[in-house]
Amino acid sequence: MSEHTLIKNGSVFDGTGSAAAPAAVLISGEHITATGADAVTQAKSLNDVASFDATGMTVMPGLIDAHCHITFDEVSSNDELFFHRDRPGLAALIAGTNAKRVLQAGVTGMFDADGIFELGYDIRDAINAGVIEGPRMKTGGYALLTSVGGTAGGLVPDSGIIGYGKIVRTRDEIIIEVRRQIKAGTDWIKVHVTGLVPGQKKHGELQVWSDEELQTVCDAAHDLGIPVVGHCRGAIATRNCAKAGFDMILHATLMDDEALDAVVKANVPIVPTFTFQANLIDYGKLVGANEAIQDLFRREIDDSAGKLREAFDAGVPLLCGSESGFSVTPYGEWHWKELEVFVKNIGLSPEQALRSATYEGARVLDLEGEVGEIAAGKLADLIVIDGDPTKDVTILGHRDKFKMVMKGGRPVDLDDRLPPHGHISGWRVNDYGRIIDRDLVAENS
Numbered sequence: 001m002s003e004h005t006l007i008k009n010g011s012v013f014d015g016t017g018s019a020a021a022p023a024a025v026l027i028s029g030e031h032i033t034a035t036g037a038d039a040v041t042q043a044k045s046l047n048d049v050a051s052f053d054a055t056g057m058t059v060m061p062g063l064i065d066a067h068c069h070i071t072f073d074e075v076s077s078n079d080e081l082f083f084h085r086d087r088p089g090l091a092a093l094i095a096g097t098n099a100k101r102v103l104q105a106g107v108t109g110m111f112d113a114d115g116i117f118e119l120g121y122d123i124r125d126a127i128n129a130g131v132i133e134g135p136r137m138k139t140g141g142y143a144l145l146t147s148v149g150g151t152a153g154g155l156v157p158d159s160g161i162i163g164y165g166k167i168v169r170t171r172d173e174i175i176i177e178v179r180r181q182i183k184a185g186t187d188w189i190k191v192h193v194t195g196l197v198p199g200q201k202k203h204g205e206l207q208v209w210s211d212e213e214l215q216t217v218c219d220a221a222h223d224l225g226i227p228v229v230g231h232c233r234g235a236i237a238t239r240n241c242a243k244a245g246f247d248m249i250l251h252a253t254l255m256d257d258e259a260l261d262a263v264v265k266a267n268v269p270i271v272p273t274f275t276f277q278a279n280l281i282d283y284g285k286l287v288g289a290n291e292a293i294q295d296l297f298r299r300e301i302d303d304s305a306g307k308l309r310e311a312f313d314a315g316v317p318l319l320c321g322s323e324s325g326f327s328v329t330p331y332g333e334w335h336w337k338e339l340e341v342f343v344k345n346i347g348l349s350p351e352q353a354l355r356s357a358t359y360e361g362a363r364v365l366d367l368e369g370e371v372g373e374i375a376a377g378k379l380a381d382l383i384v385i386d387g388d389p390t391k392d393v394t395i396l397g398h399r400d401k402f403k404m405v406m407k408g409g410r411p412v413d414l415d416d417r418l419p420p421h422g423h424i425s426g427w428r429v430n431d432y433g434r435i436i437d438r439d440l441v442a443e444n445s
């Protein structure tokens with residue numbers, strides 16, 4: 001590997017939302033050291049410069065996926081997640097290979113909200129130490145659940161640990177668990193703020209925490225300098241989390257005026273994460289999803305888009321998250337899909353959506369000003385893609401258009417593609433169920 005790389009003749013989208021423009025980019029060591037005419041001039045005075053001709057291509061920051069579950073290994077149900085992903089060593093080994101798939105898809109940074117066996121800490125540290133390949137990563141530990149549960153309804157026990165979650169029943173248990181996770185090395189505290197109450201369908205997910213409990217989590221985490229992220233569906237939970245001081249909100253669907261007002265006042269970043277729903281709407285029939293679910297998801301996106309757009313217009317950062325880790329959202333396949341939703345449904349321009357997926361994402365990695373931008377002094381986390389994503393963001397979904405992925409100045413091997421892993425006894429509930437990957441879509445289009 002050469003010490004320096006000069007990418008020339010390409011167009012640069014710098015991540016800030018400015019229009020792409022022709023420019024060269026010089027990389028030395030881990031960093032971008034110059035762009036534009038400076039890059040060409042400086043390169044002339046250096047030895048050992050690898051030159052990359054990016055004619056017809058766009059250089060842009062690597063994608064930052066603000067909502068992944070790297071330890072779930074493409075589960076198709078809570079059942080599978082809670083009762084079949086029961087081997088921590090195996091789960092960690094598989095997550096290690098999946099992290100590489102994510103990186104090869106041009107994702108140079110990811111936020112893992114919560115994981116089974118709290119493996120996020122180990123995956124993160126293994127990536128940082130170069131033991132395995134993967135994106136820069138920040139992680140949560142176990143999601144905090146009240147005994148009412150989260151989206152898994154009655155499968156959640158009244159106490160203890162299940163899958164990705166830890167049940168906290170009292171103010172004391174909340175504080176003890178927050179402190180334990182922080183000591184164990186968590187980057188974020190994740191709270192499952194809303195849940196499905198069995199027997200209650202009319203109102204969808206309800207806030208299953210009291211406002212006082214939400215405040216307790218925030219106080220306990222913030223006292224030790226750790227941010228808090230909440231899974232919130234519905235206006236009430238979104239409003240109350242913004243008021244309690246949450247640092248990021250996942251989903252924030254169906255906001256009303258009050259929720260919007262609270263979110264704008266707090267300027268709390270939102271990760272809508274519609275990729276899961278969008279994939280089931282677009283491709284669900286290939287895997288036998290029923291139409292009622294597709295309609296429900298379509299309505300959720302349609303009914304949420306307007307307020308999310310208002311939040312964006314008021315300056316609230318919207319981040320791109322894919323919820324990768326489910327059979328609907330396999331690793332390395334759909335990290336770009338949220339950009340399409342941002343453009344098609346929320347009405348952002350491609351440049352705005354690309355900024356959400358790069359520059360804005362730096363905050364989840366606690367690397368603001370260091371990644372998510374093509375500029376001198378930034379870490380060299382970047383993609384070179386054949387074509388112009390500022391005209392059409394969906395080109396980021398074409399594997400063959402990726403000509404270079406670089407993380408910290410090191411090119412990622414894009415030819416060394418891992419096949420899906422084979423059968424492991426008891427690991428999958430349904431070995432005949434299909435995962436919605438792009439091959440399946442291509443076969444049926």
Ligand SMILES: [Zn+2]
Nearest residue numbers: 067069113323
């Ligand atoms: Zn999630």
